[in-house]
Structures are given as structure tokens and as C-alpha cells.
Amino acid sequence: MSQPEGYEDPHHTGHVCKLVKALYGLKQAPKAWFDKLKGFLLNIGFQVSTSDTSLLFSTAQDKLLLILVYVDDILVTGDDSQRVAYVIQQLNQQFSLKHLGEVHYFLGIEAQKLSSGILLNQTKYISDLLTKTNMLHCKASSTPYCSGQKLSLNDSSPFSLPSLYRSTVGSLQYLTMTRPDIAYVVHKPSQFLHAPTESHWTACNKVLRYLKGSKSLGVTFTSSPRMNLEAYADADWASSSDDRKSISGYCVFLGPNLITWSSKKQQVVARSCTEAEYRSMANATSDLVWIQSLFHELGLHIESPTVLWCDNSSAISIASNHVFHQRTKHIEIDIHFVRDKVQFKVVDVQFVPSESQLADVLTKPLSLVRFQALCSKLTLQLPPSSV
Structure with missing residues (x-):
């Protein structure tokens, strides 16, 4: 540390200034602000989601109201516009708000309303x-x-x-x-x-x-009468030439809408293609369980079981076969996890041909024709003004 320019003390060069008040806020400021905001929302009937602590919700009078908080940026939505307006009014009385109207730009993400839904x-x-x-x-x-x-x-x-x-x-x-x-x-x-x-x-x-x-180009969300989840899981075995670790990829759909996806290197070296695929299935299953938990908390019914599509027959067989083989003991934890979810009908693992595997785009380079075909199936599209 050194003395700021213009405030040097030639007789005490080793001394530094003691700040009475931080100029740009303290590290604890965001947490203190969230605690204050959360306390107010809890007092007016909201609950903090156990699945996502930045999400608060209210289900009073059979109407769902959601508030998503990112520091001082807040999204408020629900299925009752009058209650949404009332909550915003209450927030404005307690805090100094800048009401920006309907969401169109949030944390670098643009939301554009279409006749069929929303484009992000x-x-x-x-x-x-x-x-x-x-x-x-x-x-x-x-x-x-x-x-x-x-x-x-x-x-x-x-x-x-x-x-x-x-x-x-x-x-x-x-x-x-x-x-x-x-x-x-x-x-x-x-x-x-x-x-x-x-x-x-x-x-x-x-x-x-x-x-x-x-x-x-962006991802679209359209309304659908069905509330069904389905996921695609895939892996590219030993694709890293440096450490021979595999790439896991999965994508999850709610009705026709893609809601989450992942492309990630596995943490351990898989000894077979089946093992790599099974670890990818375990990652997808974990995400599905979290989504189901969130929807259950919000009082939204999801059709069950959730279908998990995989293009590896051996991995699918392990998920439903309750006999452990010597070659699969090293992935026993993942096996138990997925098998439990299959047994309790949380997920239903089914086979999908490789040419219909949508998660391919998340695990490996593709030809131009296949890449464009998969992008269209992932509900990626241009806004009408760009078509």
C-alpha cells in the first residue's frame, strides 16, 4: 500500500490513510442488500426457493408470482398482471426503483416478443x-x-x-x-x-x-399445452489428445422448448465408450432431478417419467440391469444414481439413433449440413426482421 497522490506525508512515508467510508462500497454490500430485499419480500408473503436462492415466489390465491434477483437487477413476472403491478408498487414504496416496463434487455440478454412466443x-x-x-x-x-x-x-x-x-x-x-x-x-x-x-x-x-x-440468432420459447420434460445425453469418448478424457453433453427440453444444455469435459478418464456415455447420462439425470424439484416447489405439474434419450445400447442396458459386472464397478456411484431414478420412474432411459441424437452438437464437430439441421431442432432462430 502507498499514500495516494497529493496526500503524501514526507515525514511519515510508511503511513497510509485510514478510510472512514469506502468510496465504492464494501464486499459485504451485495449480501446486505439482498438480505434487506429478501426480508421485505418474505414479509409480504413470498418464499425463497430451495432450488435457487436468487428466486423468490408466491402461490397465494392459486396465482404464481416470480421474482428473480441479480444484485440490483430484478425481474418480476407472474400469471396475474394486477398482482405483478401491486408487488412492483410495494417495492417502489420501500426502495427507490427504476421501473423499466416489460423486459427487453437483462444482463446482456435481449428479449424480443414474437407472435409465437419469446426470442432470447x-x-x-x-x-x-x-x-x-x-x-x-x-x-x-x-x-x-x-x-x-x-x-x-x-x-x-x-x-x-x-x-x-x-x-x-x-x-x-x-x-x-x-x-x-x-x-x-x-x-x-x-x-x-x-x-x-x-x-x-x-x-x-x-x-x-x-x-x-x-x-x-437466439433461442425461442413458445407456449405449449404439455408440461413434459425430455433430455438427450451424449459423449465423445477419449476425445482429448492431452489426457484422453471424454466430453459430456446433454440438452433438456420442456415441451418444444430447449431450457438447459451443457458441454463439459469429464473429470476422470473413461475406460470404455459405455462408461463415457453413462457418465453423461448421470449428469443429465442430475439436472433433470433439479428441474423437477424446482417445478414441484412452484406447484407446476410435470408429466412423468421424464424420457432420457441415449444412443448407446450398452449404457441403457446397465441402467435397467440390476446385476453388477466386474467391468462396471468403477462407475458404481453413477450406476446407483441413475438406476435409482429409473426404478422410481423419475426418468425413463430410451434408445435414440445416432442420426437423431440432438446432443451431438454439444460433444463433437459436425458437418455443415448436420450442424444446421441440429441448430434448427434446438429451436434456434432469427428474429423476423433478420429473416
Whole structure:
């Protein structure tokens, strides 16, 4: 620590200033603010969700009201517009609010109302990212993949601007919240943040060029009479050339709408393709159980059991076969977890042909035709003004 410029004491150079009041707030300030807000909402009849502590809800008078809090950004919604307006009025009496009306921009995510539902995208966020990386006027690409390229730890010379690489990959990771089509290709460069190379940066540039041509693409949500969950789980066995770990991918649909997805390297080395697929099924099942718990808490009925689609017959057989074999003892915990959910009819594991496996886009590079076909099935679309 050093004395601030203009306030140096030549006789006590080792002394520092004691702050009477922090200029930019304390680390505890967000927690104190949330505790105050939560206390007020609890007093007017809301409950804190045990599945997501930033979500508060009310089911009084058989009307569902939801409040989602991110520091000082708040979303309020429900199935009774009068109660929504009343809660906003109460909040405004207690706190100084800036009411922005219907949601159209929240934490970098744009919400656009369509005749069929809602489109979420991050067009402005992408434009800002392209400007930051000097790629705003680059040539657009039809796919985010570098053809024939497999990234590894020491595949080329070190990249000269590692801080630029890390900030770009971090920005791309936030972008995957509305873009499942780039989840896999962003996941790969993020493995090399500690030592990026020129080829890793080339892969990032390829993703940026793809985003240049698809800035307005986003995920859509439409109303549906059915409240059924289904998931697709897939894995790419031993795909990492550095440590031979596999890639897990899964996506979950509520009716026709894609609501969550994941592309992630497995933590341990799988000794077979079946094991890799089974670990991916376990990850998908865990997410399904969490979603079911959240919906049950909100009083929303979901058709059961939830169908989990997998394209590996051996992994499906293990889920329903109660005899342990010597070759599967090392994945016993995952086996018990999935089997329990199958036995209690929480999930129903079924076979899907590889050509119909939607989670492929989250685990491996694909041809242009298959990539575009899967993107359309993942309810990704452009806003009407961009079509």
C-alpha cells in the first residue's frame, strides 16, 4: 500500500490513510442488500426457493408470482398482471426503483416478443465483443469449427496476448447462455486459458467469424399445452489428445422448448465408450432431478417419467440391469444414481439413433449440413426482421 497522490506525508512515508467510508462500497454490500430485499419480500408473503436462492415466489390465491434477483437487477413476472403491478408498487414504496416496463434487455440478454412466443438473443453483446476484438468487419463463416483441427496443449507457438485470449474466451462463455450451437467450440479453447497458443486463438477467431454471420440468432420459447420434460445425453469418448478424457453433453427440453444444455469435459478418464456415455447420462439425470424439484416447489405439474434419450445400447442396458459386472464397478456411484431414478420412474432411459441424437452438437464437430439441421431442432432462430 502507498499514500495516494497529493496526500503524501514526507515525514511519515510508511503511513497510509485510514478510510472512514469506502468510496465504492464494501464486499459485504451485495449480501446486505439482498438480505434487506429478501426480508421485505418474505414479509409480504413470498418464499425463497430451495432450488435457487436468487428466486423468490408466491402461490397465494392459486396465482404464481416470480421474482428473480441479480444484485440490483430484478425481474418480476407472474400469471396475474394486477398482482405483478401491486408487488412492483410495494417495492417502489420501500426502495427507490427504476421501473423499466416489460423486459427487453437483462444482463446482456435481449428479449424480443414474437407472435409465437419469446426470442432470447445477445445481438448487442456480440457486436460489442466483435468491436473489442477488432473482428467487426471480418469475413463471416458458416460454421464455428476449424475443419480438421484438434486443439492440444502444445500444438503451436505461444500466443503473444494471453490476456486478450482469456477475456475473449470468458466473453464467449457468457454468450453460450443463449447460443447452444457454440457451447462445444467455446468449451474447447477454455481448456487452455493457462497457456494459449496461436492455434487456440485461431479457433477463437473462427467462432467470432461465425458469430459475425449469426449475430441475431437466439433461442425461442413458445407456449405449449404439455408440461413434459425430455433430455438427450451424449459423449465423445477419449476425445482429448492431452489426457484422453471424454466430453459430456446433454440438452433438456420442456415441451418444444430447449431450457438447459451443457458441454463439459469429464473429470476422470473413461475406460470404455459405455462408461463415457453413462457418465453423461448421470449428469443429465442430475439436472433433470433439479428441474423437477424446482417445478414441484412452484406447484407446476410435470408429466412423468421424464424420457432420457441415449444412443448407446450398452449404457441403457446397465441402467435397467440390476446385476453388477466386474467391468462396471468403477462407475458404481453413477450406476446407483441413475438406476435409482429409473426404478422410481423419475426418468425413463430410451434408445435414440445416432442420426437423431440432438446432443451431438454439444460433444463433437459436425458437418455443415448436420450442424444446421441440429441448430434448427434446438429451436434456434432469427428474429423476423433478420429473416
